[in-house]
Amino acid sequence: MALDDANWFTEVCDEGGTAFSLRIREKLHEEQSDYQHIAIYETETFGRLMVIDGFIMLTDRDNFLYHEMMSHPALYTHPAPRRVLIIGGGDCGTLREVLKHPEVERADQVEIDERVTQLAEEYFPTLTDANDDERAGLHFGDGIEWVRRSEDNSIDVIIVDSTDPIGPAEGLFDVAFYQECARALSSGGIFVQQSESPLYHTRLLGEIHNGLREAGFLDVLSLHFPQPVYPSGWWSATMARTDDLIGEPREDDIRDRPFTTQYYNYGTHMGALAAPEFFYRSLNGG
Numbered sequence: 001m002a003l004d005d006a007n008w009f010t011e012v013c014d015e016g017g018t019a020f021s022l023r024i025r026e027k028l029h030e031e032q033s034d035y036q037h038i039a040i041y042e043t044e045t046f047g048r049l050m051v052i053d054g055f056i057m058l059t060d061r062d063n064f065l066y067h068e069m070m071s072h073p074a075l076y077t078h079p080a081p082r083r084v085l086i087i088g089g090g091d092c093g094t095l096r097e098v099l100k101h102p103e104v105e106r107a108d109q110v111e112i113d114e115r116v117t118q119l120a121e122e123y124f125p126t127l128t129d130a131n132d133d134e135r136a137g138l139h140f141g142d143g144i145e146w147v148r149r150s151e152d153n154s155i156d157v158i159i160v161d162s163t164d165p166i167g168p169a170e171g172l173f174d175v176a177f178y179q180e181c182a183r184a185l186s187s188g189g190i191f192v193q194q195s196e197s198p199l200y201h202t203r204l205l206g207e208i209h210n211g212l213r214e215a216g217f218l219d220v221l222s223l224h225f226p227q228p229v230y231p232s233g234w235w236s237a238t239m240a241r242t243d244d245l246i247g248e249p250r251e252d253d254i255r256d257r258p259f260t261t262q263y264y265n266y267g268t269h270m271g272a273l274a275a276p277e278f279f280y281r282s283l284n285g286g
Helices: 063-077 093-098 114-123 143-149 167-173 175-184 202-214 251-255 266-272 277-283
Strands: 008-013 018-032 037-043 048-052 055-059 083-088 106-111 136-140 155-161 185-194 219-226 234-241
Touching: 008 048, 018 048, 018 055, 018 114, 037 114, 048 114, 055 063, 063 093, 063 155, 063 185, 063 219, 063 234, 063 251, 063 266, 083 093, 083 143, 093 106, 093 155, 106 114, 106 143, 114 136, 143 167, 143 175, 155 175, 167 175, 167 202, 175 185, 175 202, 202 219, 202 234, 202 277, 219 266, 251 266
Parallel strands: 083 106, 083 155, 106 136, 155 185
Antiparallel strands: 008 018, 018 037, 037 048, 048 055, 185 234, 219 234
16 A cells, blocks of 8 residues: 555555554655565654555564564474474564574575565664574575475474465465475474464465365464554464474473563463464354
8 A cells, every 4th residue: 555645554454344554754665576566664653664565564663473473482392493494584584583593403594585685684684683694594486396395304394474375475375385395394393374364364264274284284273463563463373283283382491592582482372372262163164
């Protein structure tokens, strides 16, 4: 959406019949990349804002909610996450959080649009401050093809940090992609994918759960967390495991973690696993 005359940026969510607005101080950058339209703004109260194809991707003020919940629950659920693959995640905030874990030996990020990362480095430098970590691999190309070329049992955690399931990201919500992820994951491997709003996108969440199970994942659950700038202010990440139940996180390691967080801790991890009754009914077709 464009700015209105009063300098408000508004994203309309048609399926929810709602809209979310941020007052803008100035537009910092705008371009059409090979894949999508990207704009960067300075807001009055949420710091800098990145918008892709008219949809809010992140702000300075609240991105920690998303990036922490896309990374730490999966890494603290896996018994020993050494090899991590991030599909998407071009702003590099999830990569930064992953590399806070000293047991991670390699984290490869595959983003289709290099311009997202370049603009993040320019306008959101705190998100990209781990890009020079020797354990990080930044790759620009098709994440689906990257997984397809991956060896069997070669990855411990796969994080799908994508945009909405339209355009370049559509194939990341497909059963065939999930099957390739299941094949590439090692024993005990964890898959996690951003899965939209539990309030507005219940049908999509049901399709994700069913698709992961059809692809061979034994256990699937969704994590719930606040995200003020996304539609409904309530977001989710869906986690899955092929060979066993997802199980409890490593409580002692979470409490003794050697880094600081703004949102994530043992309590928020466990709380994110709770879901309201309507959500369970929707997954069961109710």
